Amino acid sequence: MKKTIIECQNVSFTYEHSTVLEHTSLEVKEGEFWALIGPNGSGKSTLLKIILGLLKPDTGTVKLFGQNIESFKQRERIGFVSQKSNAFNLGFPATVLEVVKSGLTRKVGLFKPFSKQDEETAMNALRIVKMEQFARKNIGELSGGQQQRVFIARALVGKPDLLIMDEPTVGIDQQNVTSFYTMLKGLNREHGIAILLVTHEIDLVTDLASHVACLNRTIHFHGVQSEYKKMDDADISSWYGHPVRRIHHSSTEVEE
């Protein structure tokens, strides 16, 4: 049986005076690919911050890999990739390989030299995202889509079981967005890495995710992709609070 790796139960959260999450429950099992969708300001990033331990819920419980978040110590099991615009200063004088190796700092120790083995681990992570040929380039010379692949490699270098991403394709052009998602699907399928992805690209992502959660202050839908696909646009519009028209692709998956 698949193990549960994220379990949020009845989570509520208030910023000063505004309640952003109420009775929010989410369950992600190993190997699953979840799209977390919802309108602007619906609490998606807040929920991710709670799962990452950056915010503490007012009520409710969060368990990671079966352990209460307060006592959870195996941070290396979770890789996180934020929006590109927040991710890195492009003027930063670092090569792609150095950026990826920086993902090993927790394991190696701050100010400790990287070994040959660490370098090989970083090159392997770059191979997974098909960026090994850019290893010696400066990070600032790459396109937005290529940079995001490098940040995924940095998140992968510690061999996580779960990758959490907050709108990783913001600022990436449409053509590269499709190949970026195709690469994510491969990561999930071939390497068994579970994914929890916040996105506004609902048509594209709900086509390739295995599960969908729709959040607007609380969870309105939580289930497998095929059930989500059967929902009426009217239901989704009522959860969003404004009209939503989904594009129904003939194929259920992005081409690979």
Ligand SMILES: Nc1ncnc2c1ncn2[C@@H]1O[C@H](COP(=O)(O)OP(=O)(O)OP(=O)(O)O)[C@@H](O)[C@H]1O
């Ligand atoms: N640090 C903060 N202090 C006060 N309010 C905040 C803070 N961060 C977020 N909020 C508010 O909480 C609500 C939920 O924000 P959150 O970023 O979680 O939503 P989101 O679903 O990720 O939005 P978007 O899709 O626009 O990125 C918003 O109304 C936002 O203005």
